[in-house]
Amino acid sequence: MSSMISDMDLATTQLILPELLMLGGILTMILVPNFGNATMRIPLTSIRIPVLFGGTRFATTNNPKLPNQIATTTLALAFMTSLLFLSEEGEVGNSLYVNEFSRIFTLVFTTALLLASLATTARLPARPTASAPLDTDSIANSDAKVNALIDNRRQVDFHILLLTTGLGMSLMAMATNLFMLFVCLELASLSSYILVAFHKETDVGGEAGTKYFIVGSVVSAIGIYGMSLLYLWNGSLxxxxxxxxxxxxEGMDPLATIGVGLMLVAFGFKVGAAPFHLAVPDAYAGASSPVAGVLATASKAMGFVALMRLLLVVTMPSTGQAFWFLTLAIVAVVTMTWGNLAALTSDNPKRILAYSSVAHAGYILAALAAIGSGLADSDMSTLIVTAVVFHLVVLVLFKLGAFLILSMLEAEGKGHKMEDLHGLGRRDPVIAASMFVFMLSLAGVPPLSGFLSKLLMINGIVNVSAGTSSASAATALSWAQGVDPVFWLAVAIVLNSALSLFYYLRIGLVMFFESPVTDNPLKRSSSLRMAIIACAMLTLLFGIGPLSNSLLDMVGSAVDSFMGS
Amino acid sequence: MGGERLIDDPLSVITLVPLAMGLILMILPRVLPNSSAEGLIRVSRNISMGVALAIATITTMLFLGQVGSIDWTNITQGGYVLQNEAVDLIPAIGVTWKVGADALSFPMIWLTAILIPISMLVEWDAKRGHLFFPLLLVMEGALLGVFVVLDLFVFYVFWELTLIPMFLLILLWGGEDRRYAAMKFFIYTFTASVFMLIGILVMYFHTEAIAGLGSLSGHHFDLVAMTAQENLIPSEGLRHFVWLLLLIGFATKMPSVPVHTWLPDAHVQAPTAGSMLLAGVMLKMGAYGFLRISVTVFPESTIEFVPLLIFLGMVSLVYGAWVCMGQTNLKRMVAYSSVSHMGLIFLGIATMQPLGFAGALFMMFAHGIISPLLFAVAGAFKHHYHTLEIGSMRGIAHHSPWLAAHMMLGWMASLGLPLLAGFVAEIAILIAFWMTYGWLVLLPALTLIVTAVYYLNSMQRTIFESNDPEQGILPETLHGEDPSDLTWHENAGMMTLAAMTALFGIMPFIFWDMMSNWSSGFVIDTMIEAMQTQEWSP
Structure with missing residues (x-):
């Protein structure tokens, strides 16, 4: 261990500085809340020196907001360092490779976790002061003190898990070895299982976490089995x-094909693709909203990074159709349609957002399938991957933003029924307007960033199939019969987007049309409010104007570094 | 510097300034400390009015030639004046900020710029004025945006943006059933414009990259370049399909039967200023978009679908007029008469004659000054008599002579009395229709008689007839109080509109020359060629 650290030179440190910061944050989080005023007497003297561990904790280390502050600061620092060293590129060890592509996903993950962390500032209840029980305390008194400590510890646990999730995710984005990739994926997944179950204020939290854990671990086992088949085939991962x-x-080696197929199941579960999406709505509905938001954005982005590595780097043939093209295309269409239909019939805003997240996974899968059709040249593939990554980046703003608003409702014990959103426009116009923006962006209405990303994806698919149909077709029908089947993926996205408008607008409109159940203004949480407003502004700014362009440039050069490798 | 900028790019200025000012006036009081916020709220109405008047002045000066000195009567199709240098908005997908005006859009721009201060004046004592007047400014920016931009992406954005202030106007200042009306209005027009968006996207995917734009996707939204691109959508079937998608969006906005049902509800519930803008400008957006995009880019499809246009136009015209006869609610009646008049626009286009196109353009403008007058009158009636029922009273002329005078003039103009603006448009369309379709003209011509019937009937029942010449019959909603006549600001607003109605009826050439020149150019350049390829004859 010590030799490894000494081997690391400054350049390497710089490369993985965001991850090191997160690791540091975890250590701080373990140590600092334990600091107390315990002293040790030097033997044979009467000099007492403070040893920090034990005794009664100081007011600062005792503060229930401390873990949140540590996590927020760590994530903000990690975000800033990865932005600062965006273009640094290099190898770390022999299974991690840092480039702009991995950096941009570190940015995605830290942003999502940062927003989740901001949203939990005022969420987890804890007593303001707690001290260790003394020997002289009565049993009841001592129990109360222990309970107070545990209350306080919940904060620590939650935020440590947030940071480990971030660490696992951002290491995963750098992995060049399937084994490393899987280990990091599991680090993030296992932390997120606990985060889902952490929501103990409701009855469904524990159930959701258990369900998510069981399905998730079975799927992981399948993926690891697939990986072992690949290892058997190739001898290297x-x-x-x-x-x-x-x-x-030459031809199709069944061992390799089955191996890749089984791994697709594992990654398909992570992105919420049908038919592996069934645990998704339960998990989202049971988890607290910020955690559900992380699952819908960061965790999904993580699944897509893994998927893109497997599909585009490992198994994409240099010419012709990839063997997974048809499968992926069908899965994509089924996923988006299933997600949208289920969202239409749902009455719980969190479930609606969960199903909408399933539908969005379908759109992205369709774009990836278009690359697999083999009709795309390398420029076109780059364009499609750019669209996908751009979508995953901006999704953090409007999907997580919507979950943050639900989190505000959850703070008053609501947010699980459509009625809870009723009349939000009257209770808090600014928040309701932001929610409206998020919904429109999810639906893909210009000029919001959700439209830009969707247009770029559709554009990729249409360009891939362009010119495959006869230009002189007399009717729209005969034109449609001549066009390459890939084109229908674009049609499926458009039709599904139109379908999805109904439930997005439903959420948007009940906020303004229905009378509120209560007239109390929303609980004031200025940091969360600012975060939501910032998300709404950025949703617009990344959709139109110079900022959208610089983000697209950034994503574009990141994708170049991915496609080039 | 400021003056130069204004001369360089006046269209961007008149679009963006009201948008920005409106938003600032709405948001600033919430951010400022209390004392200065209250000060701002107090002057908010005056600032809004000032901005609106300034924009009306700029547009008028543009027309009169004091700014920019443009030869308005000789604008040809495709020759946009007052164009700016395109600014990249989203270079990745080829979206630019590009504005320009021609004989099709300029009358609409001027109309919007004039109507906003008038509608502010008519509702000068609106409740929650610190939100109402800035919202009208936002509305102005959005409406002007629709008419000035030449980029379909930005066009669509402004198109949708007009929804939000109108939606809020109905929702916050509307009548009793405002929620239902606002919801219906929103859902109808939003759903329809999704079809339009799909049509625009298909057009987008057929464009060829413009050198130097640096478009990542290889396409662009530039309408001028789309028009110039030979055979934008090569496949005829797909072209017709796109044309129909666009038609759904435009016909709903116009509105044409059978997608008109949102209009009466929205009008009845909207506040007076909202109704005035809805009828005066927003309905024209549909006709404008149809001419600007569908007809200009796909003349062949337009010719192919002329029978459909005639059918939609005829049905709207006849059905709208017929339904009017059964209405007892004043606003509902005026709303259906709008449906009826909008049908004439489709008929004018369907003639494929320069005269018909010019008539349609003039109809857009004339209806844009007459229907706001009608809605201002209806709003004042509601305000002073607390009812909109036509049969509930007799003898307005006795109690409120000014209101009665404006009501008379508005109705006369709407039924097409010579020397008033509506007549010019109607007669031009009917002559053009006769030139192309012969005696089929009898159907629209006779429908105008139905129009006359319902207006004269209502006039008889509300303005004049009275059982007791001393008193008339007052509606029960007044609870025995004496009704008042118009307030000064209502009267001033209506006077301006009435004067304009007469002015453009007596001197239609102010806009007519420009419109008819543009229309002949348009028909000769674009339509004749398309007629030949389609081997079209009426």
Whole structure:
């Protein structure tokens, strides 16, 4: 361990500085809340020196807001450092490679977790002061003191898990080895299972967490089994080696194909693709809103990074159709349609957002399938991947933003029924307007960033299929019969977007049309409020104007570094 | 510097300034400390009015040639004046900020700029004025945006943006059933414009990259370049499909039967200023978009679908007029008469004659000054008599002579009395229709008689007839009090509109020359060629 650290030079440190910061944050979180005024007497003297551990904790280390402050600061620092060293590129060890692509996802993950952390500032109840029980205390008194400590510890646990999730995710984005990728994925997943179950204020939290954990671990086992088959086939899990063997493979080796297929199941679960999405709505509805938001954005982005590595780096043939094209295309259409239909019939805003997240996974899968059709040249593939990454980036703003608003409602014990949103426009016009913006952006209405990302994805699919139909077709029908089947993926996205308008607008409109159940203004939480308003503004600014362009440039050059590798 | 900028790019200024000012006036009082916020609220109405008047002045000066000195009568199709240098908004997908005006859009721009201060004046004592007047400014910016931009993406954004202030106007200042009306209005027009968006996207995916734009996707939303691109959508079937998608969006806004049902509800519930703008400008957005995009870019499809246009136009005209006869609610009647008049626009286009196009353009403008007058009258009636029922009273002329005078003039103009603005448009469309379709003209011509019947009937029942010449019959909603006549600001607003109605009836050439020149150019350049390829004859 010590030799490893000494081996790391400054450049390497700089490369993984965001991750080191998160690690540091975790350590701080373990140590600092334990600091107390315990002293040790130097033997044979009467000099007492403070040892920090034990005794009664100081007011600062005792503060229930401290873990949240540590987590927020750590994540903000990690965000800023990854932005600062965006273009640094290099290898760390032999299974991690840092480039702009991994950096941009570190940005996505830290932003999502930062927002979740801001939203939990005032969420977890805890007593303001707590001290260790003394020997002289009565049993009841001592129990109360222990309970107070545990209350306070909940904060620590929650935020440590947030940070480990972030650490796992952002390491995963750098992994160039399937094994490393899986380990990091599991670090993030296991933390997120507990985060889902952490919502003990409701009855469903524990159930959701258990369900999510059981399904998740079975799926992981399947994925690892697939990976072991790949190892058996190739003898190495390094992605460059695998890609080379895949290219050299003649015909279809069943071992390799089955291995990749099983891994697709695991990643498909992470992104919430049908038919592996069934645990998603339960998990989202049971988890507290900020956590559900993280699952819908960061966790999904993580699944797509893994998927893109497997599909585009390892198994994409240099010419012709990829073997997964048809499967992925069908899964994409089923996913988006299923998600939208289920969202239409749901009455719980969190479930609606969960199903909408399933539908969005379908759109992205459709875009990836278009690359797999083999009709796309490398420019076109780059464009589609840019669209996908851009979508995953801006999704953090409007999907998580919507969950943050639900989190405000949850703070008053609501947010699980459509009625809870009724009349929000009267109770808090600014928040309601932001929610409206988020819904429109999710639906893909110009000029919001949700439209830009969706247009770029559709554009990729249409360009791939452009010119495959006869230009002189007399009717729209005969034109449609001639066009390459990939084109229908674009039609499916458009039709599904139109379908999804109904439930997004429903959420948007009940806030203004129905009378509120209560007239009390929303609980004031200025940091969360600012975060929501910032999300809404950025949703617009990343959709139109110079800021959207610089973000697209940033994503574009990140994707170049991915496609080039 | 400021003056130069104004001369360089006046259209962007008149679009963006009201938008920005309106938003600032709405948001600033919430951010400022209390004392200065109250001060701002107090002057909010005056500032809004000032901005609106300034914009009306700028547009008028543009027309009169004091700014920019443009030869308005010789604008050809495709020759946009007052264009700016395109500014990239989203270069990645080829969206630019590009504005321009021609004979199709300028009358609408001027109309919007004039109507906003008038509608502010008519509702000068509106409740919650610190929100009402800035909201009208936002509305002005959004409406002007629709008419000035030449980029379909930005066009769509402004198109949707007009929904929000109107939606809020109905929802916050509307009548008793305002929620239902606002919801219906929103859902109808929003759903329809989704079809339009899909049509625009199909057009977008057929465009070829413009050198130097740096579009990542290889396409652009530039309407001028789309029009110039030979055969934008090569497949005829797909082209017709896109044309129909666009038609759904535009016909709902216009509105044409069978997608008109949101209009009467929205009008009845909207506040007076909202109704005035809805009828005066927002309905024209549909006709404008239809001419600007569908007809200009796809002349062949337009010719292919002329029978559909005639059908929609005829049905709207006849059905609208017929339904009017059964209405007892004043606003509802005027709303259906709008449906009826909008049908004439489709008929004018369907003639494929320069005269018909010019008539349609003039109808857009004339209806844009007459219907706000009618709605201002209806609003004042509601305000002073607390009812909108036509049969509930007799003898307004006795109690409120000014209101009665404006009501008379408005109704006369709407039924097409010569020397008033509506007549010019109607007669032009009917002559053009006769030139193309011969005696089929009898159907629209006779419908105008129905129009006359319902207006004269209502006039008889409300303004004049009275059982007791001393008193008339007063509606029960007044609870025995004496009704008052118009307030000064209502009267001033209506006077301006009435004067304009007469002015453009007596001297239609102010806009007519420009419109008819543009229309002949348009028909000769675009339509004749398309007629030949389609081998069209009426």
């Amino acid at each position: 390094d992605m460059t080696d695998l890609a080379a063997s895949w290219d050299a493979m």
